[in-house]
Amino acid sequence: MSLLEVKDLSIHFGGVKAVQNVSFNIDSGIVYSVIGPNGAGKTTLFNLITGVYKPTTGEIRLDGEAIHGKSPNELARRGVARTFQNLQICMNMSAIENVMVGAHLRLDRNLVKAALRFPSLKQRDRTLRDEAAQLMDFVGLAQYVETRADAMSYGALKRLEIARALAMKPRLIFLDEPAAGLNPKETIEVDHLVRKIADSGITVVLVEHDMKMVMNLSDRILVLDYGKKLAEGSGEEIRKNPDVIAAYLGAHA
Amino acid sequence: MKKNVYNGLYLVIAILLVLPFVLPNSFYLDLAVRMAINAVIVLGLNLLIGFAGQISLGHAGFLGIGAYASAVLPTHFGWHPLLAMGAGAVATGILAALVARPIFKLKGNYLAMATLGLGIIISIALRNEAQWTGGPDGMPVPAMGLFGFELTSDKQWYWVVALLLSVSVWASLNLIDSPFGRALRALHGSEVASQVVGVDVVRYKVAIFVLSAVFASLMGSVTAHYVGFVSPNFADFFHSIELVTMVVIGGMASVYGSLVGAVLLTALPQALATFEGWETVVFGAILMGCMIFLPKGLVPTLAAKFGKGE
Numbered sequence: 001m002s003l004l005e006v007k008d009l010s011i012h013f014g015g016v017k018a019v020q021n022v023s024f025n026i027d028s029g030i031v032y033s034v035i036g037p038n039g040a041g042k043t044t045l046f047n048l049i050t051g052v053y054k055p056t057t058g059e060i061r062l063d064g065e066a067i068h069g070k071s072p073n074e075l076a077r078r079g080v081a082r083t084f085q086n087l088q089i090c091m092n093m094s095a096i097e098n099v100m101v102g103a104h105l106r107l108d109r110n111l112v113k114a115a116l117r118f119p120s121l122k123q124r125d126r127t128l129r130d131e132a133a134q135l136m137d138f139v140g141l142a143q144y145v146e147t148r149a150d151a152m153s154y155g156a157l158k159r160l161e162i163a164r165a166l167a168m169k170p171r172l173i174f175l176d177e178p179a180a181g182l183n184p185k186e187t188i189e190v191d192h193l194v195r196k197i198a199d200s201g202i203t204v205v206l207v208e209h210d211m212k213m214v215m216n217l218s219d220r221i222l223v224l225d226y227g228k229k230l231a232e233g234s235g236e237e238i239r240k241n242p243d244v245i246a247a248y249l250g251a252h253a
Numbered sequence: 254m255k256k257n258v259y260n261g262l263y264l265v266i267a268i269l270l271v272l273p274f275v276l277p278n279s280f281y282l283d284l285a286v287r288m289a290i291n292a293v294i295v296l297g298l299n300l301l302i303g304f305a306g307q308i309s310l311g312h313a314g315f316l317g318i319g320a321y322a323s324a325v326l327p328t329h330f331g332w333h334p335l336l337a338m339g340a341g342a343v344a345t346g347i348l349a350a351l352v353a354r355p356i357f358k359l360k361g362n363y364l365a366m367a368t369l370g371l372g373i374i375i376s377i378a379l380r381n382e383a384q385w386t387g388g389p390d391g392m393p394v395p396a397m398g399l400f401g402f403e404l405t406s407d408k409q410w411y412w413v414v415a416l417l418l419s420v421s422v423w424a425s426l427n428l429i430d431s432p433f434g435r436a437l438r439a440l441h442g443s444e445v446a447s448q449v450v451g452v453d454v455v456r457y458k459v460a461i462f463v464l465s466a467v468f469a470s471l472m473g474s475v476t477a478h479y480v481g482f483v484s485p486n487f488a489d490f491f492h493s494i495e496l497v498t499m500v501v502i503g504g505m506a507s508v509y510g511s512l513v514g515a516v517l518l519t520a521l522p523q524a525l526a527t528f529e530g531w532e533t534v535v536f537g538a539i540l541m542g543c544m545i546f547l548p549k550g551l552v553p554t555l556a557a558k559f560g561k562g563e
Contacts, residue, residue: 050449076451090442092506093435101439105451107432111460114431115424121431161446168450 001064003028003172003203004049009058011048018044020227021058026205031198033206033214036224037247042207043085045224046174050082051075077105081170083161085177091150095141098149098160099132102167132167139163139193155186162193172203179210191216215239223247261509262422269415273408282407284523286479289414290472292515293421295499296508297468302497303505304429305461306441307357308365310493311372315466317379317488318345319473324394324483325385334397338474345470346463353459369490376488391484394477410479417475425508437461502543504550513551
């Protein structure tokens with residue numbers, strides 16, 4: 001059984017059919033990429049699977065359990081993490097606190113204990129801070145540990161989002177254009193980082209426009225166009241697929 | 254949020270310990286008690302407004318519930334003042350929790366409108382139920398006592414509120430730098446980001462709303478016993494605005510800013526009394542000046558300027 005099964009998934013915004021009858025399966029432990037021209041419905045697909053939007057029809061199963069219609073925090077409980085194409089960083093907090101928030105569900109969140117400064121909580125927070133610092137080191141942000149989030153560069157914030165998602169200790173991580181807006185050097189770093197994440201046993205679902213990166217990393221690729229599934233297969237298959245070439249180049253092959 | 258945030262707490266305690274011995278007369282002691290009471294309310298409100306990023310324009314309503322619980326229950330039903338105070342806090346907590354769920358489905362202006370309406374309804378109820386509350390004239394409040402000992406003098410009250418204030422500052426500092434507090438600040442920073450890491454945002458908003466409402470209710474009871482009298486003005490819309498102003502002037506999301514805001518805005522009307530009739534104008538001008546030149550509030554702006562940071 002696949003880790004994630006998506007069947008006949010659709011969402012309509014008024015008359016706009018942003019995603020239409022898309023089906024695919026993602027096996028555990030792979031890097032699965034979703035590509036397609038702008039407006040193809042990639043981010044909408046992410047928002048559907050991570051609970052930000054509720055599908056109009058269709059079903060999504062994680063380990064066989066139906067998860068469509070569940071809220072994002074319920075999905076987080078089931079080990080689904082994600083990053084955002086347009087940064088969603090808490091600018092009112094320090095960089096490391098952003099990462100620490102990622103561990104929210106693994107902590108004792110009791111209000112009274114917190115207000116009374118229970119030693120067990122403080123102790124846990126100290127170890128968490130170390131964990132978070134290690135994660136920042138893992139994504140290449142070791143020098144930003146004590147920095148305020150609003151003082152960091154765009155490229156660093158992109159990786160901070162990844163560190164926050166990893167702090168959840170997820171089974172499945174959705175990365176929405178992690179290399180968008182980065183320079184070539186930063187893109188290569190993110191490329192390596194995604195590889196490291198996949199190697200650590202986390203299933204990665206990637207939306208990315210950088211084709212070199214996608215071809216490099218992906219075990220399987222899903223191509224969307226106008227909200228519909230155009231093709232699915234290995235990098236090699238996708239590269240040769242005439243429909244995909246037509247969609248990307250606009251040729252009538 | 255690291256180094257020495259608790260140093261400010263020691264400073265606050267030191268000031269509170271020394272203050273009664275340096276204040277020249279009972280007028281200033283009275284003012285100090287009022288400042289401390291307001292400071293506790295504003296601390297609670299700042300957790301909601303500054304840290305969690307939600308607004309309440311009806312907090313004086315909760316204060317009114319506490320104050321009137323302390324007035325009505327002992328007077329008409331012979332309840333012990335402490336019991337009445339607790340009952341007021343519980344009633345406030347329940348009311349806040351009941352209205353919070355639908356209210357926090359709203360955002361921005363709508364949230365402000367809903368809380369504003371709630372405060373006004375409470376205020377009207379207190380004004381109209383004259384057989385219990387004395388209506389617009391208000392009613393006297395019996396003295397607070399425990400084990401035959403009665404709290405009457407300003408000095409005794411001073412020590413009580415000084416203790417309450419110190420504990421509130423300590424608890425607020427603890428709360429902010431905890432998993433609960435980080436979740437609150439995160440939902441302020443990015444609601445969707447906090448959701449996808451597992452924060453149940455509505456639950457957290459409700460929790461902090463209830464907490465700050467209970468703070469207000471308890472301090473409403475304290476005010477009622479201290480002043481010895483309650484009137485519907487306690488629960489007035491203008492009082493709600495005053496409390497929000499204290500949060501904003503002192504500094505959003507700043508514990509010590511809450512204290513500074515409460516102290517300044519409690520003192521300012523007294524200091525401006527010399528302007529006779531023009532005090533509201535001067536008051537307004539000062540507020541405008543603060544918002545133009547110190548938009549983040551006094552404490553965060555000054556902290557940033559002197560590179561200390563809270």
